[in-house]
Amino acid sequence: MSNEEIVNAELDKVPGYQIYFGYNRKILCPFHSDRATPSLSVCVSSQAPVPLGVFYCFGCGITGGWNKLAKSLSLREIQVDPNDGKRPSLDFKKLEKNLFGKGLEAILEEMGSPLVKSWPEEVSWRGFSGSFIKKMGGLTLLERSRTDDSTLKVFFPVCVNGTVVGGIRAAFEKPQMGPSYINTKGDWSKKAGLLFFDQSKKLALSQSALAIVEGPRDALRLIENGIPAVSVLGSTSFSKEKAKRLATLNLDTYYLIPDNDEAGEKMKDLVRSCAELILNLRVLNLPKADKNGDLIKIDPNSCSQHILDKIKKTIGDRKC
Ligand SMILES: [Zn+2]
Helix, strand or coil: CCHHHHHHHHHHCCCCCCEEECCEEEECCCCCCCCCCCCEEEECCCCCCCCCCCEEECCCCCEECHHHHHHHHCCCCCCCCHHHHHCCCCCHHHHHHHCCCHHHHHHHHHCCCCEEEECCCCCCECCECHHHHHHCCCEEEEECCCCCCCEEEEEEEEEECCEEEEEEEEECCCCCCCCCEEECCCCHHHHHCCECHHHHHHHHHHHCEEEEECCHHHHHHHHHCCCCEEECCCCCCCCHHHHHHHHCCCCCEEEECCCCCHHHHHHHHHHHHHHCCCCCEEECCCCCECCCCCECCCCCCCCCHHHHHHHHHHHHHCCC
């Protein structure tokens, strides 16, 4: 078992709500009386810029390494990687802001401090398994509405390079009327709204490719099929800033896969104009008609599996 596996398996034993995002997991703090929202954040990835297991509590401010936390919770300790000592000393003020998602705290506060829970593995969401949604950082929120009638929502923090830049929430079922997704406040969406950026990063770097799609579920379907993808959160929500952020991954090819409708056409023009000279962009068009020649609206989420397999093959074969 690697240290990363040990830390995650041990945290599974900690009772109470947990929140997953970016490189971190938040648990109820054992060092102060922490009852509702988890406030102690633990780094659970060996890919993170700080050592695995380092923790920080937003409630009481306590910090330290994994073994200190493990002792207090009677969890298994790890053999600390000697290289971790050679990393630059930790500036927790900076960490608080950049790595431990101060953004998430602020965002949740703005939303009226809903009750937050990590995704229950046994609950699937719009065709995706609960364990997949959990792995992708999905959370459930219990929003307290003005009329006593509380509603359960799906929430995805948008995490770019370890920083929570914003979030989107959606109803459990597709609403009859109104928007499918609601962004949290602020202008982050146009500049930095790249949903699943951090979750796709590793896969994107290994394939030196990334798919750019419109909606959250488009990206989820591709990622589920082994294709790294980000959702730009809407067909009109692209900008030079986003293109530049994507360019920091330094990938061979970026594949734009728009919906096959008019909005998709507009998205194509917008992304092309913003990404020009910044990204090596290729457009993969979804078919506009089915076998019988009937016009049919599809997107990367609703398209048939054979179209998806073709996309996967195109991305995989490009170097040949
Ligand atoms: Zn604490």
